[in-house]
Amino acid sequence: xxxxxxxVLYIYLTFAFCVIYTDAATRSNFTYVCDPARYAQLGLDxxxxxxxxxKLSYQVxxxxxxxxxxxxxxxxxxxxxxxxxxxxxxxxxxWASEALHGxxxxxxxxxxxxxxxxxxxxxxxxxxxxxxxxxxxxxIGKAVSTEARALFNLGHAGLTFWxxxxxxxxxxxxxxxxxTPGEDPFVVGTYAANYVxxxxxxxxxxxxxxxxxxxRPLKVSACCKHFAAYDVDNWKGxxxxxxxxxxxxxxxxxxxxxxxxxxxxxxxxxxxxxSYNRVxxxxxxxxxxxxxxxxxxxxxLHGYIVADCDSVEVMxxxxxxxxxxxxxxxxxxxxxxxxxxxxxxxxxxxxxAVKHGKVGEGDVDQSLQYLYVVLMRLGIFDGQPQYNSLxxxxxxxxxxxxxxxxxAREGIVLLKNDNGVxxxxxxxxxxxxxxxxxxxxxxxxxxxxAFNTNNKGSPCRYxxxxxxxxxxxxxxYAVGCSDVKCANGNLIGAAVEAAKTADAxxxxxxxxxxxxxxxxxxxxxxxxxxxxxxxxxxxDAAKGPVVLVIMSAGGVDISFAKSNxxxxxxxxxxYPGAEGGQAIADVVFGKYNPxxxxxxxxxxxxxxxxxxxxxxxxxPDDSKGYPGRTYKFYDGPTVFPYGYGLSYTKFNYTLKAxxxxxxxxxxxxxxxxxxxxKNGTIKPSCPAILIDDMRCHNKFTFxxxxxxxxxxxxxxxxxxxxxPPLGILGTHIKQLIKFQRVSVAARTSxxxxxxxxxxxxxxxxxxxxxxxxxxxxxxxxxxxxxxxxPIQLTYH
Numbered sequence: 055x056x057x058x059x060x061x062v063l064y065i066y067l068t069f070a071f072c073v074i075y076t077d078a079a080t081r082s083n084f085t086y087v088c089d090p091a092r093y094a095q096l097g098l099d100x101x102x103x104x105x106x107x108x109k110l111s112y113q114v115x116x117x118x119x120x121x122x123x124x125x126x127x128x129x130x131x132x133x134x135x136x137x138x139x140x141x142x143x144x145x146x147x148x149w150a151s152e153a154l155h156g157x158x159x160x161x162x163x164x165x166x167x168x169x170x171x172x173x174x175x176x177x178x179x180x181x182x183x184x185x186x187x188x189x190x191x192x193x194i195g196k197a198v199s200t201e202a203r204a205l206f207n208l209g210h211a212g213l214t215f216w217x218x219x220x221x222x223x224x225x226x227x228x229x230x231x232x233x234t235p236g237e238d239p240f241v242v243g244t245y246a247a248n249y250v251x252x253x254x255x256x257x258x259x260x261x262x263x264x265x266x267x268x269x270r271p272l273k274v275s276a277c278c279k280h281f282a283a284y285d286v287d288n289w290k291g292x293x294x295x296x297x298x299x300x301x302x303x304x305x306x307x308x309x310x311x312x313x314x315x316x317x318x319x320x321x322x323x324x325x326x327x328x329s330y331n332r333v334x335x336x337x338x339x340x341x342x343x344x345x346x347x348x349x350x351x352x353x354x355l356h357g358y359i360v361a362d363c364d365s366v367e368v369m370x371x372x373x374x375x376x377x378x379x380x381x382x383x384x385x386x387x388x389x390x391x392x393x394x395x396x397x398x399x400x401x402x403x404x405x406x407a408v409k410h411g412k413v414g415e416g417d418v419d420q421s422l423q424y425l426y427v428v429l430m431r432l433g434i435f436d437g438q439p440q441y442n443s444l445x446x447x448x449x450x451x452x453x454x455x456x457x458x459x460x461x462a463r464e465g466i467v468l469l470k471n472d473n474g475v476x477x478x479x480x481x482x483x484x485x486x487x488x489x490x491x492x493x494x495x496x497x498x499x500x501x502x503x504a505f506n507t508n509n510k511g512s513p514c515r516y517x518x519x520x521x522x523x524x525x526x527x528x529x530x531y532a533v534g535c536s537d538v539k540c541a542n543g544n545l546i547g548a549a550v551e552a553a554k555t556a557d558a559x560x561x562x563x564x565x566x567x568x569x570x571x572x573x574x575x576x577x578x579x580x581x582x583x584x585x586x587x588x589x590x591x592x593x594d595a596a597k598g599p600v601v602l603v604i605m606s607a608g609g610v611d612i613s614f615a616k617s618n619x620x621x622x623x624x625x626x627x628x629y630p631g632a633e634g635g636q637a638i639a640d641v642v643f644g645k646y647n648p649x650x651x652x653x654x655x656x657x658x659x660x661x662x663x664x665x666x667x668x669x670x671x672x673x674p675d676d677s678k679g680y681p682g683r684t685y686k687f688y689d690g691p692t693v694f695p696y697g698y699g700l701s702y703t704k705f706n707y708t709l710k711a712x713x714x715x716x717x718x719x720x721x722x723x724x725x726x727x728x729x730x731x732k733n734g735t736i737k738p739s740c741p742a743i744l745i746d747d748m749r750c751h752n753k754f755t756f757x758x759x760x761x762x763x764x765x766x767x768x769x770x771x772x773x774x775x776x777x778p779p780l781g782i783l784g785t786h787i788k789q790l791i792k793f794q795r796v797s798v799a800a801r802t803s804x805x806x807x808x809x810x811x812x813x814x815x816x817x818x819x820x821x822x823x824x825x826x827x828x829x830x831x832x833x834x835x836x837x838x839x840x841x842x843x844p845i846q847l848t849y850h
Contacts, residue, residue: 086437087144096143103142108436112269115435116426119144120419125405128418131425132393132400134162134363147429149360150396153198153215153253153274154233154503155179155631156458157205159511164202164211166511170446173201174454174632175513177462178501179218179245180607181628183235184650184699185464186771187795188248194461195252197454199274202253204444213432215253216277216327216360216396217503220246220313221285223608224683226657227576227667229287232501232567232607232629236653237684237696238790239309243316250276250321256438267356271438272324272431278317279327280362282344283310286331289575289667295372298332301670303823304784306333309672315353324357324428328392330368337369340383345391358424361387363396381406385413393421450514455633459517462630462637464769464795467650468700470616470624475599477644477702478526478558483599486527487556489549489592490563491535491585492605494520498538498566499605501629513632519562519603522639530556534592538566540583546591553596560642561589564605566629575667579611580659586614593620603627603638609656613693626652644702649769649795651699655685655692673784686786697773697790697838703764703800707772707840710805712756716812716847723747726849727826735781740849742818742826750813754845758836760796761803771795772806773837776815779830784821788835791815816847 088106093099100106105119120128123139130137138146151163157173159166166172176182176194183191205211219233220242235245251260253276264270283299283306286292301310317323326349328339338344339361349355369375370383378386380403384395388404395401407413429435468476492498496516497507505512523529534540534549553559563585570576580586593600601623602615615621625648627638640646665680674682682688685696720726724747726740760770774792778785791810798804817827827847834843 085442086433087435089437093143098143106435111266112427112430113423115430116423119426120422125408125415125418128422129401129404131422132395132404132418133398134394134396148212149214149394150363151212151215152217152503153202154217154219155182155194155501156198156504157201157211158503159505159509160503161216163214164205166210166509170205170208170210170449171510172450172512172514173205174450174458175500175504176458177465177631177634178232178607178629179235180232180653181465181630182461183241183245183465183653184467184628185461185795186651186793187464188244190461190464191245191248192252194457195249197457199253200444201449201454202274203441204446204448207442207444208446213434214275214277214325214428216279216325218246218249218276218278219280220278220317221280222309222313223654224285224309224670224672225667226579226608226654227289227662228285228608229570229574229576230285230572231654232570233503237655238653238686239312240790241653241793243313243320246278246313246317246323247321250278250317250323254322254324267322268427268431270322270356270431271433272428273441275324275357275428275432277325277327277360278314278321278323280329281314281326281349282306282329282338283333283670284329284331284338286668287575288573290577292668294330295368297668298335299670300334304819304821305670305672307823307825308819311348314349318349318353318355322356324431325360326355326357327360327362328365330362330365332373332375337365337373337375339365339392340369340375340386340390342390350391357428358393358421359391360394361392361396365397366395366399367397381410381412388413388417388421393424455514458631459633459637462627462634463640463646465628465650466630466637466641466648467626467652467698468623468641468648469626469694469698470621471700472619472622475622476601476642478599478642480526480643483558484527485555485557486523486529487532487549487552487559487596488520488523488529488562489532489534489552489559490561490588491533491538491540492519492562492564492603493531493533493560494518495562495605495635499630499634500632501607502567502571515632517633517636519560519635519638522635522637523560523642525636526639526643527557534588535583535585538564538569538582538585540585540588543584543587546584546588549588549592550595553592553600555597558598558601559592559596560601560603561592562603562605562638563589564610566605570606570608576608578659579609579657579662581610581612589615589621590618593618596620599623601625601642605629609654609693611657611659611693613658616693647702647766647768649699649701649771651697651771651773652694653696655688655696656694658691658693661690686789689787699771701768701770703762703766703768705768705770705798706761706763707836708759708761709836709841709843710757710759712834712843713754713845716754716845718847718849720849727820727824729820729826729828730783731781732783738829740829742820742828743849745813745817745825745827748813748827750811752812753809754812754815755807755809758806758808758841759803760798760806762798762800765800767797767799769795769797774808774810775835777833777835778816778818779828779832782818782828785818
């Protein structure tokens, strides 16, 4: 979310309409719209209103409601502040709320005060993703939606949440990596589907067995954003509000669109948000092909499409697209499939656009029907009694706070552990120096879209690193730098002195929202200011072992620390949420054995000198000297590769019962497709088949025995990659196709089963944007090449 709503409107929405869905007559909370007693109080007979007839489908009811409205009444419902229709008993509603990693005070739809002061704040998505634990992602979604329902009952929130952010982190400089699930589109999409299911699914209705998914009830409504090809915010004066993302069809289908497709089709998300930028010249929110053809028709969205805030205004004033006026702009976006405007351009301009013949009233009706069906699925019209009992006692519960701590522990990644220095033993490390700009971090740990300190509301509690380490020993704290920018070294001396006498030293460094954030991309990927000097001086002076903890979203080139023998261990803690300090300490002292893996490639610093952030392509461009992006297309040197992470124990893998050949018989309607191969490579007689021409129901299966050969219980993340046949030009180096986190007790083993759809696991996207399944010798790679297994795919 966005260009902020105007200050006056924001204040009005936040304070004048503090009850999110209010009765137009009494301004009091109510259980649901179609309550007969409520309509009786309004002087209306609910039986005379077909849109309140539960025997009818939601689509029929929504259509009846919209048909009863005047044009003026209709357009007043098309903004994030829907004004309601008093004469029909339809109350106001505020659509805009955020739940990226817990409830937030960042939008006008959710607010906190003395009666509801807190909500649980989980780690930011980039760290939660590092757990590679699908069940954790889903469980967090369930916990967040429970607190959302509680706040709804208390009149402090709506039920529509514009989360999660699922843009692929294409470049380490992008400021919003903190919000994302990383650089791999499959992982991003898997995270999205699991988190959305956690937010939305009502117990007992999770399966897609409904003939009409528009009738499936929702606990809350989620929204996957920002579609599409959005990952430039503000870099060297180039802003998202005017940026034109020039993207090949290959990259669009393979990388930028894939998480959104998975969110819609696997997660059954009920909303998609379009982004500020243009895509190949056309604003995303006015792009008929992207919105109506792709999201609505091809992927079959069951819900509504919303604009990032003020995107219609951005299209007019910043993009100056076609130099259109307001009425023409809203007619284009409505016809393109944009149903709801976060802002006022629809409510202010659509009525005249219809009257002047620029857009049909039927387009307005269709958008409103999508919106009202979602509200009906949420129970706003009929109620959802199973949630009526939720209230303040269901917010900040011990279980939710513990879940936030567990998420942080599972995500933390051990990057270095020379000579097994970690975990620290409490008996040998009774005095601790805890130093660095994040050593007593609190607000920094929760990142963005959590709790803005300018508004009321905060996490249930904070556990800073200083708090966490104080539970394990006597702590001498020195900040070392006044903030992460560390503009001077005046405070380094005190940190050095603390390290000289401590049994162990923990340096907590990194970056924060002053360096990487929405509307703030990085220019480099180094630690800012004098932080490197701080770390090196403290390490040189330290009496005992030195542990470096990095808080960041995007990768940081800490090659100096990786190669410094006086820095014995390194942890990456992302932005670990309100319970992050205790989680970090628990990992350092071995109460928890780390199992997280990096969801990003950590590049060397000179990587950003070789390619501009604004170059959208993923594949290397030799003509310009541009390297590839992400582990799928970049094979140069790194500080730490994608998927990297150590443990306090050791695991061995053994492959069991894997196929070596897969054969497919072609029908007369399946035709061979050519693929470009390197010179000197033998090309198969039938190089590939269009995946659209295949049924793609077949799976290949195998088991991997994961053996913990160490003396500590631990979690192992098993990463399964596929590599296409050698010689095909322009395809990925490898791609992640499955993963599973498994807990294995010391000196025991577990058998992990994998079933992989052939098309999804072995398919590629060719240069024309076609998804194809190549024949030839594919390779299954487990982890960092612990297992390499060929599979020959043939057509006959």
